[in-house]
Amino acid sequence: MSFWSRFANVFRTGRLERELDEELQFHIDARIRELTAAGMTREAAAAEVARRFGNPLRLREESRDVKLLPWLDSLVRDVRLGARMLRKHSVVTSAAVVSLSLALGACVAAFSLVDALILRPLPVRQPERLVYLAFPTYTPERPEADTFNDPLFVSLRDAARRRVDLFAMSTQVMRPARFADSGDEKEQVRTQFVSGDAFDRLGVMPAAGRVFAADDDRQPGAHPVAIVSHAFWVRRFGGDPAIVGRWFALEDRQFQIVGVAERRFAGVEPGRPTDVWLPYAMYNPRAFGNFAFGWFRVMGRVKENVRFEEAQSVLQAAFTRVRRDRAAQFFGPGQSPEVIARFVATPLYLQSAATGPSPLRRQFERPLWILIAIAALVVLIAGSNVANLFLARTAAREHEMALRLSIGAGRGRLIQQMLVESALAAGAACACGLLFGKVAAPAVVGMLTSPDDPVHLDLRVDWRFAAFAGALTLLTTALFGIAPALRASRATPMTSLKTSGGRVGERASVMRPFVAIQVAFGLVVLFVGSLLVLSFARLSSVNPGFATSDVLLLWLEPVQRVDANQQRRTLLQVLDHLRAVPGVVAVSSAEFNALGRAWTYNLRLPGTQYDTIEATMAPVTPGYFETMRIPLLEGRAFVARDLDANSTAIVVNETLAKRYFAGGPAIGRTVEARFGEIDEKGIHEIVGVVADARYDLRQPAAPTVYIPLRLRTTGTIHVRVAGDPVALASRLREDVRATTRSFRVTSITSQSAVVERTLLRERLLALLSGFFALIGLVLAAVGLYGVLSYAVVRRTREIGIRMALGARQSRVVRTVLAETAGTTMIGAACGLAGALYLSRFVETLLFEVKPLDFWSLALPLGTLFAAALLAAALPAWRAVRVDPVVALRYE
Amino acid sequence: MARQDALQGSLPLLVLKLLARRGPLHGYAVATRIEGMSDDTLRVEEGSLYPALHRLEEAGWIKARWAKTETGRRARVYEITAAGRRQLESEEVRWKAITAAIGKILKHA
Known part of the structure; x- marks a missing residue:
């Protein structure tokens, strides 16, 4: 009989046993018949057979074990x-x-x-040999950068050619696309520019058509080809192979789809799958040969038999060479030698990209x-x-x-x-x-x-x-x-x-370690949870320096490319129209939303001890400070004439004014900077100082320079409304459409939603950890309650005797609680030690909360002890209520 | 007890031989044949025959099926398989070698 029939027999033991019984019974009956035929009485025969046959039950069990898998x-x-x-x-x-x-x-x-x-790991060939390059930026906001510019990339690639194959993959950007069957609607697709050899280096094959080759990346602007991802191909085109060879519009250029990437590959960034890949050479033509345009990540495949350190040292040498050549142009003549030396000596990191940079x-x-x-x-x-x-x-x-x-x-x-x-x-x-x-x-x-x-x-x-x-x-x-x-x-x-009854104490002591474990872990969870919740609470109550409620944001996108001056005039017209809408209090436009991304610029402040400073640059239209309720402290805000090309007015925030013009007035001071390509003179005059507004809630406001929004084509319209913002949203969208055809509203959100979104990580973490801290607390309390009530039940008789002998109620309660009180304390002490040790892993995620603050410690400890008391109250009450008469009869 | 011990270890051999010679038999028939042919010297504790049969079946040396007897009852009938015949052959050789060796010692000791 095979393993499988024995296996199967395990699950039909009833039938198996019936058959075994039947077989044995047949034998017994046959023997009885033989003996009675020889003249025995039936009873005597049966007794004789029983003696000779042995115990049928034991025999059946023995056979049964043979016929199935006993274990x-x-x-x-x-x-x-x-x-x-x-x-x-x-x-x-x-x-x-x-x-x-x-x-x-x-x-x-x-x-x-x-x-x-x-x-x-990335689903590519030998992901463990993939690397990407990064370097420190020496700024607190972004300690490490991994975006590179074209000339630097070319130098690095050529220098390390024999050891590592470097290729470029741009940051992914959502761009509007229009396909043959899209109709009027533009679709947002996630695009990425990659060097021609990227697919080859990664080892990605086409699922249809072809992938890029080095020939797709020869001349800037000359290769209008595109590869779509498998997921996008299926989602958007139902996996139709006929799309290979079709043309589509991306922003204002035409591209031909030449292939579909293989299914498992969706780009190198987990969580952010690329929809459409375009050749490196098709990026903004001004980026090529331009050190100021950082727009892609440099990745590479280290060649077989080349150690990573070796590849790194070659790349480092090339990187330092480029930086030394650049230092003179990058910094003004007055820059301190330390900063220049640090710039030149910046290390280049060779990071593993086995799981993709993310x-x-x-x-x-x-x-x-x-x-x-x-x-x-x-x-x-x-x-x-x-x-x-x-x-x-x-x-x-x-x-x-x-x-x-x-x-x-x-x-x-x-x-x-x-x-x-x-x-x-x-x-x-x-x-x-x-x-x-x-x-x-x-x-x-x-x-x-x-x-x-x-x-x-x-x-x-x-x-x-x-x-x-x-x-x-x-x-x-x-x-x-x-x-x-x-x-x-x-x-x-x-x-x-x-x-x-029996050994009660011994049994309860078996449970004691578990109570200690629960209390300890419960405290750790509570501690970490309350740190994160407290931190989130502090973060959400931060005053960003502007009023977040009742502000609607209209995100714009140009529909057709027109002259920049024309664009600006249209934008101002739209703002004027919106201002007239009932319920609208103030309207303005800014290139960056507060709490969004902002550019950092290097400025020179003549006449101060500072040579070059870094400041956030925010282009806004007149009315912005009013819309956002950012108080004006000195001087004046922007007015309509500041939008003229010859205006030099800028407004700075309090931090900049205080830090760099300490003691003296900021109004009337000069700032030298080139904020845009069209700004020839680069000399500005401070006309106003406004209160600080944060661009990042987690950081104090950085020195900020507001410039008039001059020739930016798109911006975000900020509208302060009175009454229900949601009701006004569609009205505003309609109004923009009625006023202009040159741009369109892509989406409308409220400023408070933007605030919420920037706190997403902290909110998620606070929500989830708070939830689990609560569960942990309840479970620990339930555990404590269970053990205590069990102890009371087991000791009912003892308690009864004690009370019969005249023990006071408080004494009884103490007896019951004493057992677990010590355990709870030990658990709490261990938990506290563990929590303080572990808090270092959480610390970087905390905002203005320290693990050793009063509230950080008091909140979890207080909650835990309150829960423990609550858990102990009911059993203690029961112990007091024990009736000696009943208890002694209990057995 | 003594009679049973005599059978220790040799029961599978006897069962295989019997089934090889006398064709398909049910358990009761196997027991009575062993007793009859050995003039009652080898009497099994009758029940223990069955676990032995089931072990042989598990080893694949015999196979079983249910069959109707003359009296109309269902009986489990055992039959030797090709593997069982090979096993019988090697067991017989081994048995003969052992008894020959024991005989030699009994004779010359």
Whole structure:
């Protein structure tokens, strides 16, 4: 008989046993017939056969073990029994399963995000040999940069040609495209410019047509070809192979689709899949040979047999050479020698690009690991609860265990049975957790995404994910299964069968470590959670320096390319029209939204001790300060005539004025800077000082220079409204359409939505960690409550005797609580130590909150002790209410 | 007890031989044949024949099917397989070698 038939027999033991019985009975009947035929009475014959035949039950068991897989058989029996036991205690079981699955689900969800964003290598040939280049910028806002310009790239590529194949991949930008079947609507597609050899270097093949070759990248502007991604091809064209060879419009140029990239490749940035790739040579023609245009990342494949250090040193030499040549032009003659030396000696980092360079990862890697850690701690807390639950039940089942031991069950079998029960509960929790995680992870990704920057994470189930879920199930089983199992196997038939009371203290002490674990981990989770929540609260209450409510933002896009002067006139006309709309209080336009991206410029301040300073540059129209409610401190705001080409007026913020013109008035001072290509003179006069407004909520306002929005073609219209902003939005859109055909409103958002979006990471983190801190707290309290009530129940008789002997109520309460009070304190102390140690990993994510602040410590500790008191109150009350008469009759 | 011990280890050999010679048999027939042919010297504890049969079946040396007997009852009938015949051959050789060796010692010791 094969393994499989034995395997199958495990699941049809009923039939197997019937057949075995029938076979044995046939023999017995035949023998009886023979003996009666020889003259015995029927009874005598039956007795003789029974003597000669042996114990049929034992024989059946022996044959049965031959015919199936005994180990599997015992396991199946345990599963059946375990399921019955769990069903019998359904409330307790479901509470355990729900709390565990919530924590497991959170772990799984966080892990699937970690897997997609951090762990999974790029789906290209030998991703481990891929690198990208980066260098420090020595600014606090952006410590490391990885954007390069064309001439620097060419120098680096040529210098390192023999050791590493460098190629360029631009930053991804959403651009409007119009396909043959698009009609009037333009679609936003995520585009990326790549050097002709990029696909070849990465090892990406076409799914249809071809990928770029070096020939697609020879002459600036001469290669209007495009590759679309597989996902975009399927999403937009239904996977139609006929699209290869078709032309489409991107912004105002025509491109021909020459191929579709292979399915698994969606660009090198996890979370930000590219829709359309274009040749490097098709980028803005002014970028070529221009050191001022940083627009792409330099990636490379290190050649076989070349060490990374070797490639790095060659690249470093070339980088330093270029920087030395550039230093003279980059800095004015008055620049300090230290800064120049630092500029020249800037190191060039060769970073691994095996998982793809990703700003999204840089932003979310730490939060994700923190969430996994928090969820894991909650798993431990929930697991400890389940362990105590099982321990309590094991004690209640001691009779059963003792009975089984005394009729010959091995201790191994008892352990097995208890472990099977735990595994069933853990398995159920894991299954629920997986479902929960499968829903939760995409929901989190959904929160990260926005129309102008869609995030797609590939949250597939791969071997890493399966291994993680499996390991988690095993770990939880081991965690809360082993202690009860060992406890069960130590049952002593003699004492257990005699009494039902017995060694109470010993049993409660088995549970004590779990209580300590729960309290410790509960405190860690609470501490980290409250730090993040406090930090978010501080961050959201930061005064940005402008009024965020009642401001609508109209994002614009030019429809046709016209003369820049014409464009500006139209924009001002539109602003005038909008100003007349009822409900509109103020209207202005700014190139950058506050809290958005802003350019940093180098300025010279003649007549001060500072030679060159860095300042944020913000082009705005007159009325901007009024719209945003940024108070004017000195001088005047912009007026209409400042938009004329010969106006030199600029406005600075308080920080700039105070820091660089300390003591003296800022009004009337001169600032030298070239803010745009059209600005020939580069000499400006400060006419006003406004209060600080932050461009980044996390940072104090940087020195800022407001210049009149002159020849920028697009900007964002800021509208301050009175009344319901939502109701006005469509009216405003209509008005813009009625006034002009040269640009169009792409979207309307409120300023407060923008604020919310910039706090997204902190909000997500505070929300999720706060939620899990709460769950952890409740679970720890429930665990404490369970152990205490159990202790009271087990000691009812003792309490009764004490009270009968005249013990005071307070004394009884103290006896009950004393057991766990010490444990709680030890747990809290360990938890506090752990929390303080771990806080260093959270610190970089905190805003104006320090782990050692009063509130950072008081909040979690206070909450924990309050919860512990609450958990202890009910059992203590019950202990006091014990009636000595009832208690003594209890046995 | 003594009679049973005599069978220790040799029961599979006897069962295989019997099935090879006398064709398909049910368990009761196997038991009575062994007793009858050995003039009651080798009497099995009758029930223990069955686990032995099932082990042989599990090893693939015999196969079983349900068949109707003359009395109309269902009986499980065993039959030797090709693998069983090969096993029988090697078991027989081994058995003969052992008994010959024991005989030699009994004679010359």
